[in-house]
Amino acid sequence: MAAISRSGEVVVFFTGGTIGMSPAPGVPGVAPGGNFDRLLNELAPQPDGISLRPVLWSDKPSPHMTPEDMFRLAKDIQTAVDEKNVLGAVVLHGTDVLVESAFMADLTVQSPKPVLLTGSMRYYSESGYDGLRNLINAVRAVLLPLPAGTGVCVLMTDRIFAAREAVKVNSLNVDAFESREAGVIGYVAGESVVLAGCPLSSEPGLKLCADRIEPNVPLLTSYTGMDSSMIDFALQNGAKGLVIEGFGAGNVPPRAVSGIERCIRAGIPVVLATRCIEGGVWPIYGYPGGGADLMNKGVINCGRLGGPKARLQLMLALGMTGDIREIRNLFE
Known part of the structure; x- marks a missing residue:
């Protein structure tokens, strides 16, 4: 399904994660590398009337995200999508707790506009880097747009999952995410995003209008x-x-x-x-x-x-x- 012809902004939040990491001198493995601008510069030009608004929200490894961070991120997403000219939001995030941040946003963000979280399993300079493709496809999915009632979604490896159903099932493979029995919402075929299934209702799912969270919940x-x-x-x-x-x-x-x-x-x-x-x-x-x-x-x-x-x-x-x-x- 092609994107609908319209104009506006897609807000792209960068929170950190493998998608922006590189080998660091004197550090074993990879670490945050400040690659957000480089990643955005590799994107092809957007359709006429469409622009991307980058937001460098943080550069945290996924395990460093706290529930308070997730709640604050959800509130910032809400502020962005409340703007009339904003078509939707894409959040780049580490994959370890990506589905938790997505679920926090799903419970908190109240808007029919699409919100997708994505990341990568391979780091920025690694062979077979999947981050750029995931970012491109997430922007395409925002411009589709997704049906009302879909809620916040996770896009990884050419598949779109509902945040409530998404789960990370593999610690290393590029194809690391699955859905809890409900199947995928859509998938990427060539240059298009195809809807594979629709939400059960056009009404939004559970939304919790909280001004704070209780942190002491083991x-x-x-x-x-x-x-x-x-x-x-x-x-x-x-x-x-x-x-x-x-x-x-x-x-x-x-x-x-x-x-x-x-x-x-x-x-x-x-x-x-x-x-x-x-x-x-x-x-x-x-x-x-x-x-x-x-x-x-x-x-x-x-x-x-x-x-x-x-x-x-x-x-x-x-x-x-x-x-x-x-x-x-x-x-x-």
Whole structure:
């Protein structure tokens, strides 16, 4: 599908990541290299009436991004797309936590204009560098534009994923991203962006109108033989919410249950996710620590969200309200 003939700006945020890294003298491996301007200069001229507005937001490796950074980035994206002349936004980001920043923006940015996050698995001067192609295709997708209701998207390796569904599944391969069972929104074919599927609704998905986030929300992953010690540690250190990744459909070892119960009695929302990439949380098992047992005790089911995204959603929810019933409604 070709881009619609119109005029305006595409705002390109650079946050850092492998897409801008190069080998650095005296440093093993690669590091931030200040290559944003060089990358933009390699882009072909845009169609008549279209211009790119570069924003050097930061030059951080992806693991250095904090939830507070992600929230601030989402607010800056909102400010940009609120401008009448802006058609949409592209965010260049490190891939390690790219899907988390994308999900934060998906929950926070309220605009029908397209927002796409992209990056690269290979560094700027590496053979087979994928960053330039991903940037070109992200700009093309903004100019398409994507259908209303799509929400914030991730574009990597010629495929467009919904931020809510995207997950990084490979630490090294160029083709490193997949979607949680829902498939892709679109893909790149030659010089065109093709829509492969449409959102279920033209209405926007869940949006959380928070002015702040609650930072003290730990994420714990279940392990065999796990007891309540880490849960109690989080509670004693002032956790305002807790996300636990269980096994399978959302099940935890029995010795962890008492700690979860103490959190619930203290008025701390506990959200249950799963370590599995697909399938989500389902209240199937009623034995001690089973998903049905935990939800009967007051644990919140996060559905098909993975643990990191459930944590971000809980941080935003706690920035809006301390009422566990309201928080439960935002998840369930």
